[in-house]
Amino acid sequence: MIANFTLDNDIQSSFIQRRLKSQERREMQREILSILGLPQRPRPLLHERHTAAPMYMLDLYNAILEERDQRSGYVESYEPVYTTPGPPMVSQQDSRFLNDADMVMSFVNMVEADDDLRLYHQHRREFRFDLSRIPPRETVTAAEFRIYKDFVHERYENETFGVSVFQVLQQKPKRELYLLESRVVWAAEEGWLVFDLTDTSNQWVINPGQNLGLQISLESARGENVNPRRVGLVGKSGPQNKQPFMVAFLKAPGVHYRGVRSASGNKQKGHNRSKNHKAGSAPSQVALKTAMEGASVDPKQGCKKHELYVSFRDLGWQDWIIAPEGYAAYYCEGECVFPLNSYMNATNHAIVQTLVHFINPETVPKPCCAPTQLHGISVLYFDDSSNVILKKYRNMVVRACGCH
Incomplete structure (x- = not known):
C-alpha cells in the first residue's frame, strides 16, 4: 500500500489501497518526483549498494539521522535499509561539510x-x-x-x-x-x-x-x-x-536549513495581551464571553496530527532509492472551533477569526487545521549514471498541527 491512514473503518482503508494502485498511484509517483526535483524516475544501469561510494554515502545519511535525533530528541519511524560494516567512513570534517550542504x-x-x-x-x-x-x-x-x-x-x-x-x-x-x-x-x-x-x-x-x-x-x-x-x-x-x-x-544559493517556527510563540503573545486587557474589557466583550460559555469541542475532533506513511518501495522505486524505504509524512485534520484549546496551537489571527465566525458564521469561515511545524527528510538514491546522491528535502514531515 502506498499510503497508510489511521482509519476506524476497514472498508475505507481497503478502498484507499485499491485506489492508489491504479491511476492515483501514477499521479502520486509524478507528484513526488516533482517534489524531489526529478523530471522522471532515474534508471541506473548499475545499482550495487555495497561498493565504497554507496557505503560512504549511507554513512552520511546515518550521520544526518543521528545528528537530528540528538538535536531534537525526535526519533522518526523510518530506518536505513541497512547499515555499513566496519567503522563509519565519515569524519568530523565531513559532518561539518554535510551541515552546510543541501x-x-x-x-x-x-x-x-x-x-x-x-x-x-x-x-x-x-x-x-x-x-x-x-x-x-x-x-x-x-x-x-x-x-x-x-x-x-x-x-x-x-x-x-x-x-x-x-x-x-x-x-x-x-x-x-x-x-x-x-x-x-x-x-x-x-x-x-x-x-x-x-x-x-x-x-x-x-x-x-x-x-x-x-x-x-x-x-x-x-x-x-x-x-x-x-x-x-x-x-x-x-x-x-x-x-x-x-x-x-x-x-544552492539562498538555501538555509532552519526549523520552521511554531505558531506557539504567537499564541503566547496573544495570551499575555488578553491578560493585560482583562480589567478593561468592554461590556460587549463580556457579553460575547458569556454567550460562548459552555461551548466546547471534543478533543478527538479537534485539530491534530494523524498518521500518513509514504512507501517508496510500494511506489516501485526500490531499485534507485537506497534509503529510506519510506517516511512518515503525517497530515493535519480536525475542527478549529471555539474555544481554541492549548493543544490546538492556534495563531492570534485564528483566535480572532474563530470569534468572528462564532458571531457570524456565514460571513467568515472557521480557521483551518494546518501544519505549524515541519521538518525535512534526506533521500539517498542513484541517478541515471549510477552516481549516488544524498539530498535534503525541506518541509516534508509534519511535526505539529495548529489552527490558522
Missing part, C-alpha cells in the same frame, strides 16, 4: 590507467570523474578524492612513502601537472586517504573542458618512484568496498 554527490572513477598502459604508468595512477551531473545552480562547497590504502606485509612494511596528487592541466603535446597535495604515509598504514579537491572541482564545473583528471604518484624515502599497488593503494581492480571515488558537497 546535496551530496559521489562519483566513481571513469578512467584509471592501470593494465592497458601498465609499463608506462607503473609508477602512477590516473583518475577522471564526470561532474556534468552537478545541477547548474549548485556550488561545490567541499570536495574530496578518496582512495583506500591496504596494509603492506612485504618488504616495504617499515618504510614511509610520499603520496602526491596532481591535477592534469595538459596531456599533449607535453604533459603538464599541478600539485594539489602531498603527504607521507607508512607502508603499514591502513585506511582511506582523503585529498581536498574543492577548488579544482569548482574549476571543472565552470570549465568542463579543463577536467583532464588527477594523477597519483608515489616516491620512497630515497626519492625512487614506487608502484602504487606495491604500497597498498587500491585501484579499480581491487575489492568493491575499497574502490576509489570522489565526493562533492553542494549548496
Whole structure:
C-alpha cells in the first residue's frame, strides 16, 4: 500500500489501497518526483549498494539521522535499509561539510590507467570523474578524492612513502601537472586517504573542458618512484568496498536549513495581551464571553496530527532509492472551533477569526487545521549514471498541527 491512514473503518482503508494502485498511484509517483526535483524516475544501469561510494554515502545519511535525533530528541519511524560494516567512513570534517550542504554527490572513477598502459604508468595512477551531473545552480562547497590504502606485509612494511596528487592541466603535446597535495604515509598504514579537491572541482564545473583528471604518484624515502599497488593503494581492480571515488558537497544559493517556527510563540503573545486587557474589557466583550460559555469541542475532533506513511518501495522505486524505504509524512485534520484549546496551537489571527465566525458564521469561515511545524527528510538514491546522491528535502514531515 502506498499510503497508510489511521482509519476506524476497514472498508475505507481497503478502498484507499485499491485506489492508489491504479491511476492515483501514477499521479502520486509524478507528484513526488516533482517534489524531489526529478523530471522522471532515474534508471541506473548499475545499482550495487555495497561498493565504497554507496557505503560512504549511507554513512552520511546515518550521520544526518543521528545528528537530528540528538538535536531534537525526535526519533522518526523510518530506518536505513541497512547499515555499513566496519567503522563509519565519515569524519568530523565531513559532518561539518554535510551541515552546510543541501546535496551530496559521489562519483566513481571513469578512467584509471592501470593494465592497458601498465609499463608506462607503473609508477602512477590516473583518475577522471564526470561532474556534468552537478545541477547548474549548485556550488561545490567541499570536495574530496578518496582512495583506500591496504596494509603492506612485504618488504616495504617499515618504510614511509610520499603520496602526491596532481591535477592534469595538459596531456599533449607535453604533459603538464599541478600539485594539489602531498603527504607521507607508512607502508603499514591502513585506511582511506582523503585529498581536498574543492577548488579544482569548482574549476571543472565552470570549465568542463579543463577536467583532464588527477594523477597519483608515489616516491620512497630515497626519492625512487614506487608502484602504487606495491604500497597498498587500491585501484579499480581491487575489492568493491575499497574502490576509489570522489565526493562533492553542494549548496544552492539562498538555501538555509532552519526549523520552521511554531505558531506557539504567537499564541503566547496573544495570551499575555488578553491578560493585560482583562480589567478593561468592554461590556460587549463580556457579553460575547458569556454567550460562548459552555461551548466546547471534543478533543478527538479537534485539530491534530494523524498518521500518513509514504512507501517508496510500494511506489516501485526500490531499485534507485537506497534509503529510506519510506517516511512518515503525517497530515493535519480536525475542527478549529471555539474555544481554541492549548493543544490546538492556534495563531492570534485564528483566535480572532474563530470569534468572528462564532458571531457570524456565514460571513467568515472557521480557521483551518494546518501544519505549524515541519521538518525535512534526506533521500539517498542513484541517478541515471549510477552516481549516488544524498539530498535534503525541506518541509516534508509534519511535526505539529495548529489552527490558522
